[in-house]
Amino acid sequence: MRNDNKKSVIVGIFVLIGIAILVAGIMTMGGQQKKFVKSISLNAVFDDVAGLQVGNNVWFSGVKIGTVRRVNFYGDSQVEIIMNVEEKVREFIRKDSKATIGSDGLIGNKIIVIYGGTTQAPSVENGDRLQAEMPLDTDRMMETLQENNLNLVTITENLKVLTSKIAEGQGIVGTVMTDSLLGENFKNTLKNLEIASVNSNKMIAEMNKFAQNLNQEGNLFNDLAKDKELYKTLQESVNELQATATNANKMTSDLSKVTEKLNEQDNTLGMMLNDPEFADRLKQTLIYADSSAMNLNKGLEALEYTWPFRRGFKRMERANEDN
Structure with missing residues (x-):
């Protein structure tokens, strides 16, 4: 009898331990799945969920805030994701936030990542739909990488051919690198360019000196630039020259008219x-x-010798002699 009671106690203890382990597991799984946390429902529609399953986690700013509750087909070929999100983070998620599909590590499970949103937009409410942002397609990335690898191989082959031609002295670059005479001419050209640069610097220095001399007091250009009286006098002289030129033009026009008259x-x-x-x-x-x-x-x-006028002419001669 004692043995039976002992066995019953032992079995009871193991049953209690099993029940405790089962409850702990349920509580742990429920805590991970946010089953016992007050939550709200959010959803998003994707063209491709890339293997996302019910029970996968929902993250916001690097923190797990919920799980995927259902995956439903939507429309013609889209998929609707319904998420349970903790109600306490609702105020941080805005109506203009976006949802995308990511990975929990390089080869981990798929997750929903909620990000973005502005403070001007209100907080989400139960049943709101977030804007879906399609993630990068890994297969397409691999295809692009493969295509880039093929292009790189082609570029490498072309570079190999180009370097071979250069080593053989083909083309301008090859000729420059292998022809010693051409290389010497190139050096002379660079030397001439250096000399021209030195001469240009000297010319610029001389021009600077010339400009400084022009700015010195007593110089005509400096006086014209700074002496207002001289400028005024020069302006009056220019005006007088302009008036003279105008008069000369008028006189030329008049002479032209007179010449035309003389030709008529x-x-x-x-x-x-x-x-x-x-x-x-x-x-x-x-x-x-x-x-x-x-x-x-x-x-x-003849009148001088005629009788009526002879006396008058003699009288005129005596008057001239007296004077």
Whole structure:
């Protein structure tokens, strides 16, 4: 009888220990799955969940805040993720926050990562839908990496061919690197460039000296730049020169008009210069006038010996002698 009681006690103890372990496991799993924590429901719609399963964790700012409760098909080919999130972190998650799918380590389980959001937006409420951000596709990344590797191989082969041609002296670069005469010419060119640079520096220095001399007091350019009276006088002289030039232009215009008149035959001078017939007539008139004047002089000389005028001429001669 005692043995039976002892066995019953031992069995009871093991049963109690098993029940305690079971309760502890349930409590532990429930704590990890946030089963006994007051929570709210949030959701997001993805084109591809990349193997995300029910029970995977939900993270926010590096802290686990909930789990994936359901994975449902949505629309034609999308997937809706429904998450249980602790109610105490609701005030930190904004309505404009985003949800994306990440990994718990390099090869760990898939997780939901909630991030972003601005303080201007209100906090989320139960049943709100977050904007889904598609994660980087690992397969596409590998395809891109493979393509880049192929491109790198092609670049390496081309570089190998290029270096071979350079070593053989082909092309401009190869010729420069293998032709000693061309290399010497290149050195001379660099030397000439260096000399030209030195000369340019000297010229710049001389120009600086020239500019400094221009800025010295007593220099004409310095006086023109700083002496207001001299500037005023120079400006007046320029104005006078401008007026003189204007008058000269006007006089030239008037002379041009006079010249045009002289080239025409509707005036006396124009006729004298341009009408040959009138010029001949004028010439004959002058000849006749000269001949008349000579005849007049001869007539006056003859009057001196005529009887009526002889006494008057003698009286004039005596008056001239007295003077």
